[in-house]
Amino acid sequence: MSASGAGAWVDLAVRAVGGGVVAASDETFAEKENLVATAAPTHAAHTFGHKGQIYDGWETRRRRQLPGGPGPGDPAGDDWAVIRLGLPGIVHRVVVDTAFFDGNHPVSAQVDTRWIEGHPSPAEAADGPWEPLCGTPLEGNTAHTVEVEHPRAATHVRLRIHPDGGVARLRVLGEVLPDVRRWRGIGVDLASLAAGGRVLDASNRHYSPPENLLLPGTAAHMGEGWETRRRREGGFDWVDVALGVAGRVHQVVVDTTHFVGNAPGTVRLVSLGGGGAGAGAGERELLPETPVQPDAEHWFGVPDGLVVDRVRVEVRPDGGFARLRLFGRPTREAAAAAGLRRFDALPAAVAEQVLLACCSAPDWAAAVVAGRPYADLDALVSAATAGVLALDEKGLTAALAGHARIGAPEGGPGAREQAGVGGLDDAGRAALAEGNRAYEERFGHVYLVRAAGRSGDELLALLADRLRHDPETEAEVVRAQLAEITALRIEDLWTP
Numbered sequence: 001m002s003a004s005g006a007g008a009w010v011d012l013a014v015r016a017v018g019g020g021v022v023a024a025s026d027e028t029f030a031e032k033e034n035l036v037a038t039a040a041p042t043h044a045a046h047t048f049g050h051k052g053q054i055y056d057g058w059e060t061r062r063r064r065q066l067p068g069g070p071g072p073g074d075p076a077g078d079d080w081a082v083i084r085l086g087l088p089g090i091v092h093r094v095v096v097d098t099a100f101f102d103g104n105h106p107v108s109a110q111v112d113t114r115w116i117e118g119h120p121s122p123a124e125a126a127d128g129p130w131e132p133l134c135g136t137p138l139e140g141n142t143a144h145t146v147e148v149e150h151p152r153a154a155t156h157v158r159l160r161i162h163p164d165g166g167v168a169r170l171r172v173l174g175e176v177l178p179d180v181r182r183w184r185g186i187g188v189d190l191a192s193l194a195a196g197g198r199v200l201d202a203s204n205r206h207y208s209p210p211e212n213l214l215l216p217g218t219a220a221h222m223g224e225g226w227e228t229r230r231r232r233e234g235g236f237d238w239v240d241v242a243l244g245v246a247g248r249v250h251q252v253v254v255d256t257t258h259f260v261g262n263a264p265g266t267v268r269l270v271s272l273g274g275g276g277a278g279a280g281a282g283e284r285e286l287l288p289e290t291p292v293q294p295d296a297e298h299w300f301g302v303p304d305g306l307v308v309d310r311v312r313v314e315v316r317p318d319g320g321f322a323r324l325r326l327f328g329r330p331t332r333e334a335a336a337a338a339g340l341r342r343f344d345a346l347p348a349a350v351a352e353q354v355l356l357a358c359c360s361a362p363d364w365a366a367a368v369v370a371g372r373p374y375a376d377l378d379a380l381v382s383a384a385t386a387g388v389l390a391l392d393e394k395g396l397t398a399a400l401a402g403h404a405r406i407g408a409p410e411g412g413p414g415a416r417e418q419a420g421v422g423g424l425d426d427a428g429r430a431a432l433a434e435g436n437r438a439y440e441e442r443f444g445h446v447y448l449v450r451a452a453g454r455s456g457d458e459l460l461a462l463l464a465d466r467l468r469h470d471p472e473t474e475a476e477v478v479r480a481q482l483a484e485i486t487a488l489r490i491e492d493l494w495t496p
Helices: 034-038 124-125 209-213 331-344 347-354 362-370 377-387 391-402 413-417 419-423 426-443 456-466 473-492
Strands: 019-023 079-097 110-114 129-137 143-147 155-160 168-177 198-202 238-256 266-271 282-289 299-300 307-316 323-330
Touching: 019 034, 019 209, 034 079, 034 168, 079 110, 079 124, 079 129, 129 143, 155 168, 209 238, 209 323, 238 282, 238 331, 282 307, 299 362, 307 323, 323 331, 331 347, 331 377, 347 362, 362 377, 362 391, 377 473, 391 473, 413 419, 413 473, 419 456, 426 456
Parallel strands: none
Antiparallel strands: 019 079, 079 143, 079 155, 079 168, 110 129, 110 155, 198 238, 238 299, 238 307, 238 323, 266 282, 266 307
């Protein structure tokens, strides 16, 4: 995997993490897929195929533009390739590498980004809108590094080259933003690159980088793991890893697959602690010094389920292994911090959709999103509830339209919140249906109440009390209930 040293940003686009080139304007001379190949580019001079010299990169045909035609920066005059990031995140650095393309390299390159929800087709991914990220003039046989300051996350990038030519590799380095909502109720590998894990430092990276330890999947060969030099003095080798999200670790996996004559004799894991939200304090031992076997996957339980956010793996005396896995559950505090970090980086329209699942008033959602970034979850909840309490009649009507009748949830959070209704007998259900009808006839909208944590009998009793209210009193109660429900739903967004 491409990495630029200890603590480097993760390559979000490389094939090893699931990146792929989904579309290109042309690939006459060399295939677009080479742009995100994991290995560094290579070249063998005077090797020709049916279309000319074979290149390890992406190369387009020669454009034949008329004088006065599109110039640099005009997409009509560019060749382009669309890359799906294997790991969505915030881009901090771009490397456009023209290795071995000299005389057939482009004049310049532009990189654009966009966020697309779901699983778009190649045509959908290629279609706009795109947001410019960075650009650079290009020289032949050169790796061009561009530092980027851009607050929004991306799922796709587009490389535009002017007017044509070849690029060996595109590296899109940045910060992974995991969607912790996918982790609800399950254990995950908190150290994986997909979870936002990263290598902080290592004693040695002589043969291969320690970042390989956190890659998804199994290693295909020894070169896809981490291997140190042969130690000729005392001591041991080590690697420090920051978990993507702090959590309670229950299982450790040390995989020495393919390391036959160069696996360590023993491994030891300690929590470094104290580095982030929800982490334990101080150094604690997760795994005592334990012998490991060559070419084998080792599973070790962590009986106490320690909460950690950084670990050190010690290998004695030296050697290497293929993969490190730290399976566990994120803490509530850490999951909320990770979820908020992603929310703050989403494009506005996408972030609004996240909030509309909590309260269906579009103007309210837009106003809350406009207040980003938020210092913490409490700040987001405070802004959201204040906005609900200040809704005008149009906004209140829109918000109420997003709530189903008590006793008739239509899936989503409402179904979970109304779980207590399931305890009503037939008579209770009939009474609830009649109460709903009477309430809607009296007040003109659904009976809105915070149902989470309440039994069916409690909801019936509250309904009877609410039917005694005059319209003005009930309007105040409805706003307060709407604010309470919205706060609970936002707090629940990133609950592990």
